[in-house]
């Protein structure tokens with residue numbers, strides 16, 4: 468039976484073409500095992516693009532699963548900020564979401580769905596942001612949340628959020644790749660989560676990604692279709708979701724061209740860059756980078772991310788930890804506070820400009836995936852430049868002596 472909330476979709480295998488009735492539980496192709504696409508059936512979509520009402524993710528409810536009583540905290544409608552240093556570049560500041568990352572867009576859909584299924588709770592493996600978001604949204608829904616994290620591999624702000632929102636925190640040895648394996652081996656038997664009392668909401672879950680595709684819709688509403696969209700890539704779900712959003716607008720004749728999707732990875736955790744260059748499988752065994760959010764060696768959505776980049780005529784590029792941290796400061800000096808992983812998109816853009824791969828006259832959108840406060844240690848990495856004084860006169864002398872905006 469076709470579940471009403473999902474009746475505008477068909478699940479399609481991008482590899483073997485097999486089609487399955489949409490279900491919250493089926494994520495992999497029963498025939499070949501590839502992750503399924505939740506494809507919209509264009510004839511069933513009634514959206515009137517010029518007449519959308521409301522704000523945030525659910526503004527696009529006509530293109531999302533039809534759920535009653537959604538669990539929402541006004542996620543989405545994030546600022547698009549034009550950079551002073553690069554006038555043709557806009558930063559999509561996802562740090563402005565309720566828990567400080569783009570994950571909230573996915574969780575509002577994923578947790579609403581989980582909640583409607585009557586499961587006991589949700590479960591995720593995470594480098595931190597997914598955990599923080601899952602914890603907050605399940606708390607709102609009044610269901611349990613279990614997060615499985617790489618021990619010692621999660622930034623403090625994110626761990627604190629998971630604690631604050633009452634998630635059950637389980638730490639495992641190794642990297643995120645190990646944590647994900649624990650989760651998927653437990654709740655996803657042969658691609659189906661049918662009997663699990665904890666519903667899996669990693670980015671393998673196509674319904675969660677439906678929320679994330681709204682990043683593309685917002686960009687189109689605000690500035691039209693850019694030439695390039697730069698996205699930091701870890702597991703590869705987000706770049707795919709954004710590409711899917713643009714593709715749907717093409718299918719519905721709302722836009723008439725696609726942006727090129729550019730995937731940026733940290734040099735020490737760049738399995739997709741490796742694959743793109745023809746240097747073997749999309750995996751590295753010991754991922755290592757200061758950008759802990761994207762410290763991932765075996766991206767579960769690698770084929771999704773690869774398709775997004777290949778079919779949009781984009782490319783994958785890497786940025787070193789030094790470049791990422793420097794770029795984080797460049798954004799900081801423009802008033803935009805992002806965590807290291809998020810700085811990767813500007814780092815990738817700057818590198819692409821330097822290498823002459825793209826032209827400064829091209830319009831670009833850089834996805835800044837998470838807030839600076841997520842990773843306080845990264846902010847305090849450099850020796851802190853403070854001046855200690857103990858009298859008002861000393862402050863007066865300082866103010867007279869030099870500009871207080873001295874960077």
Ligand code: F0G
Pocket residue numbers: 568570592593594595596597598670699700701702703704705706760761806808809836837
């Ligand atoms: N940027 C940030 C800040 C992230 O937290 C993540 C992923 C990404 C980029 C990459 O997105 O995996 O869809 O390619 N964080 C996940 C987590 C893995 O557990 O929070 P992706």
